[in-house]
Amino acid sequence: MHKFSVSFLLLLAAWLLMTGAPTTLELIVGITASLIIAHLCGKFMFYESPYQLFNPKSIINLAIYTIILLGAEIKSHITTASSIITGSINPAIIRIPTIQTTDFTKTLVANSITMTPGTLTLKIDKNHHDLYIHCLNYNPEKDISTQFEKHAKNVIS
DSSP states (O other): OHHHHHHHHHHHHHHHHHHSSOOHHHHHHHHHHHHHHHHHHHHHHOSSOGGGGGSHHHHHHHHHHHHHHHHHHHHHHHHHHHHHHHTOOBOEEEEEEOOOOSHHHHHHHHHHHHHSTTEEEEEEETTTTEEEEEESBOOTTOOTTHHHHHHHHHHOO
């Protein structure tokens, strides 16, 4: 029941943030959608305690992580656009060992890598704690996940 309640409140808060000043109809749709999604997915949204997200330290760390992700997104957009325009690509599928121990942080890192242009997470190997990533422009000196890895573990503390 707690996972459902927390999931519902987070989904509704996100809906309200995205709609701004909702009308009555938008509020009804937001509550209905949040209830349905929380019912269907609430038990899957939190592996650990759902209350960890309300820890002030976790909120600050999530804000820091978001800033790092946005910086990586901007840099990756520029690099990917440049690679496409010049035609200089070096595609590869690489294996990156991850230091993350929880499913939430592994998924956070994998999704962050996928959200940055030019990369796609293909698989999370739970047995060996590895991520398999497709890169549009592989550079062995650059570790794709380093910046996400060191900050993801602090999001849920």
